[in-house]
Amino acid sequence: MLTDAIKSEIQSAYSTFLKNRKLKARQGQRLMVAQIARTLGNIQTSSDGVRTSTAHVCAIEAGTGTGKTLAYLVAALPVAKARDKRIVVSTATVALQEQLIFKDLPDLQKYAEISFKYALAKGRSRYLCLSRLEQSLEEASEPQAAQATMSLFDEFLQSNKSSKEAVALYQEMAQQYLSGRWEGDRDSWKDSLEEPVWRRITTDHNQCTNRRCSNFSSCAFFKARNELDGADIIVANHDLVLADLSLGGGVVLPDPQDTIYIFDEGHHLPDKAIDHFAGSFRVNASLQWLRLLKKSLTDLNTELGRDELILRQLNQLPEILNTLEIELAECYRQLHEITHFSPENMDKDVRPVYRFEKGIVPDALTQSALNLKISFASLCQKLEVIVKQLKDALDPEAASALGKEESEQWLPLATMLHGRAVSAWELWGMYAAPQVEGVMPIARWITLQNQQVDLDLEVSCSPISAAGTLARNLWQPCFAAVLSSATLTALGSFDRIRTRAGLPEDAACMVVPSPFDFQNNGVLALPEEACDPTQSELHTLQIVTFVKEKIKKEEGTLVLFSSRRQMRDVLDKLPASLLNIILVQDDLTKMVLLERHRARVDDGQGSIIFGLASFAEGIDLPGKYLSHVVITRIPFSVPDDPVEKTLSEWIEAKGGNPFLQITVPDASIRLVQAVGRLLRTESDTGTVSLLDRRVQTKRYGKQLLNSLPPFKRHF
Template identity: 45%
Template sequence: MPLTDSVKTDIQQAYRDVLNGKGIKARYGQRLMIAEIARYMGDITANDGERTSAAASCVVEAGTGTGKTLAYLIAAIPVAKALGKKLVISTATVALQDQIVNKDLPDLKQHSSLAFTWTLAKGRGRYLCLSRLEGRLHDEGVGDSESMPLFFVDEPRKEEAGAREFFEGMLASYGSREWDGDRDHWPSQIPDETWRQVTTDHRQCTNRHCSYFDSCAFFDARKGLEEADVIVANHDLVLADLALGGGAILPEPENALFIFDEAHHLPDKALNHFAASVPLNGTRQWLKQLSQALVKIPPYLTPGTAAAKAVDKISACAREVDGVLTQVYDEAEQSIEWAFSDERKSAQWRYPEGELPDAMAELAQGAQTVTAALVRQLGVLVDELQKAFDDKREHDVDRQTAESWFPIMGGFHSRAEDQLRLWVAWCEKKNLDEGEGRRRGGPPPARWAIRQRWDHAEDITLYSSPVLADNLLYTRLWSRVYGAILTSATLTALGRFDRLQARAGLPEASRFLVVPSSFRYHEMATVEVPAMAVLPTDAEAFTDALVARLPELWAGEKATLVLFTARRQMNAVRDRLAPDYPDMIITQDDMAKGEVLRQHCLRVDEGRPSVLFGVASFAEGIDLPGRYLGHVIITRLPFSVPDDPIEASLAEWVTRRGGNPFMEITVPDASIKLVQAVGRLLRTEQDTGRVTILDRRIISRRYGQLLLDALPPFRRIIGH
């Protein structure tokens, strides 16, 4: 739909209003971004609201200081409203999600005449389940309570001290509306094992049939999705919705414009989402819990009914699954050459090219068959229990029984389905992808096993994952969505979009733009590569060199961030330097991330020097503007660990095609991570500082020049 004059006017007026209202100047990069997004959406052709033009996305790399959130909101909201489409904004982190909902959207609403509403969308697992909380509070005598305890769904637990008081406080707080049931809004952090007891998933939820439906936190939050013009979600929720076919939680892709902020995370998030695993002994333990439940349910069911027959069939299937898992475990234990290192109690084995040996392939086929039968019979029982909630129909199960047992059997059904996904993935033949006209013959899935040892037990967990998410994202998202915008500060690798296009499966008709930064890099900062006698490849000698060199580098600095690629090296350097620099070094593992940053800023505010030690997550996800960061020290180039099974499988595939995995995968990946790490330094146009890189390979190796040239154009100081 070509942009009408009124839509163009709305966009221009909204931008002017926000600049005036906030007293800020227009930025060249921001204006370019607004124009590019608006033009892209105006070029989409449609008939009766259905896109008729070729699938295409709009990809914009916009560095720190561009003001990209404001740019895409101003461009997209008027267009989405004119088209009658929902606007879904998806982020990779909760922090950005909160910023958009609590700051950016209210700001835009306040300072412009744009009329729009918005809501936040989160998965069911972020919300309190009132039914489970009530059940938890009444779950005193585990064996004799009339309603079946949820004991069977989770690992057996001991009553934690103070747990009852905590849950009672939770109920009171929700009942008085002081708390909305959102885990992220509870005043303190709720441990995972505590939260699991009071939340649910779609398999255990009875929806409208639940007696607490009218006061359900999740469905209350969902009501806003119907009316809102803008929905703020996250990548995991978008992927979960796509896995359910699209339109189950969020609007259907065909009826929405999607904006993916922090878009560089999307391919990896997709891989995680479509991966599968089965812990063999852990599953056998779970099957014991299922057997315990199956022994207790018959008295509640009428003999001869479909539900009672399903219980008998489930018991038989569970025994078969248990038998096959024992065989798989024995085969994995005996046929794999497990290599345990001294200090680690786990060993990993990857199947080259994803090829399973004949004996294991045959067992996987058997496991798929018996697990599929178990899933089917659990589905029958769950359906029979669900029928009891329909007051308008005759059914064999009474409602009270259904209310007690549906969540438990739903939990077992969900778990069995998860396990079936692994066996299906292990039995898939090579190169059968869902390409639909995309690149055929992609890499086979990565398949691997990890064996872990504890003091009194051990387990082998089997894994499968796609190696590239391109076909998954293309078929489920890009080929269907009305329009999609991807943005981030780092989308290019070595100055090109090829890596993102290949890994995210972006349509060929997509358009790409790098927005120039408003930062005067040459004046604001330097990148320095001092003389170092040792390379990081000699880990021990390099640790010694870091211990000797770092104090010189941070001397006289108020706020320094030192980035490592390995925790072990970070901790070794900290242990040796901390005694000489008391109350100066703080590592990202010392406390929760927010508290680490708070302590760092507090020291700087008090005029004391502060040195932060961090690894990968601190190389990307922290914001320390102005005096809170003046020096970023990068100890070594961020090459990925060679033992990651997905990366290793991708490298193997590239090699088989005659490529060079180091130059095609490792170096571009390192480039993105390096740009992100360097990006910690300058957060506003007033910031200044320096970046020091202690890995001399950046100037001594041929690929080093590529990495150096991909960095912002700081003044360079190279030591000899």
């Protein structure tokens, strides 16, 4: 029950925060606080705190300016403390994580005058691994000692070879970490780090040896993990939450049954979940590492053969590797016959894709996939034993034939090989799975890729919905969950997020009002240059005309494109004088581009940003920094996306209309996000120009327009 004591605590924290910040309560914010408090407070539990009731999830759409972060924090924290639960706030972007950690949570402590602890959670791969760092420095100082490893697996180590600059960087990192001036996480290092350089000195769940590691007591990841144990609120991201749930929950984050999840930017969760369970496999690249492993078996026997159990596994590998070579060669031949790809198919921006209709693959390929699944399973078993023996050898009390230093040297390579084998086994298992009538299919497709100087075939597959996965792994086991976003509804309904995310039927859904005066502060315009984008050449010329003649050059402007190629075509047709004030997404990092944009506006100059889909969301340019948003076309999804097309086929087979059920609602979400870049504070003003006449000429146009904020319209 939501007791009077909890209600009083929530009301007190909320009113104290507003009073100390000299703010007025917002209607939408108050409604949001009340809904979350009701959902969480009315959950019934057993005597040992296990949830026994079903209504434990709510989804709340709250536009910019509502103050949703304060609402969900001030509503959830008293309930969590009273129920002895912990809160995991999960976001889709680093920017929101940083805002929570460095601003929102400290502000809540200070101005609401409540006591709680919070921490930021990241995966192991964001942290320095001291053992890997030591190994990299040792190999640099004693190159001969690393020679055996180099000959063992050239491809793996060559891609991670330490340059003089990298060695100097590693030495500086060691000094900074050991002196306490750096906490060992990638994001707090003073400079950006290239992926190959960082990858060499970090680790993952499979490679980490936990308490067996000699550096366990000073490990950056486990130091951070210890901070999580005492935190009332843990800030994470959707990927980390999904990874933790896929491992059973409670591995990095708290146990789901003891957790209240709050998914900010919750509209991203279904797509993140789909991506998390997708897989891919490059045939030639995999043949390469398998052949390198085969060629290196002699060295492996020499280095690790003293362990009898490892030796038995190594002696069985040649037969497995020979079988895999034959099976992959046959599979490659089949794929070529199916796809008919050739080098002429390659394009600078687009990779050729062959998609299996309805996810159904030919019987011969299904049999090949089954054979590969069985063979990779055998390889996984052998490598798993080798990895276990190497990890056991790190235990000082274990009676191992291998030394600790040897085990530490070979373990990263063994776990990498095991990880690749497991990924391959999972993918071919998804390809070999028969399509059951009436069951949602798996999307399966082949892509032609560059592989250094050669071409390669990438075999991919993905679930087409995250509903079942999220229902099983998240909604059912968790104590409670809140989804929050400015865009949870599509075309005025929660049907899309309910279906895509598999929300429980009894999940409470609510839209709270925005505090913005859209009618007086914003204009939605359909200029005379707007046309039907299916006339691509005309549309591009009309965009060029609009940019040249209708954009005020002294203002802050954002022009959003759905196509990189069209963005480049427009740039090519603009005069040089105009190019001087245009900042292009591909030319700079997002952070640098936005800094330059703000600096130009601060100096009284105009600045125009040309951006793609990623600039239609998460860009915060309040006030004078953005007074005009230009949307070149309705942001429909890419028509040849394999997952979307397979989902469309499934809906058609069930008698539905995929364009109206998927394409239009998805475009509505993206359009609302893009329009949402304009007004970021209650005092902001400006114009949104839509250069797509279809909102006026097509039947779905009215639906899209009705889903937008109630701006004054100039049509």
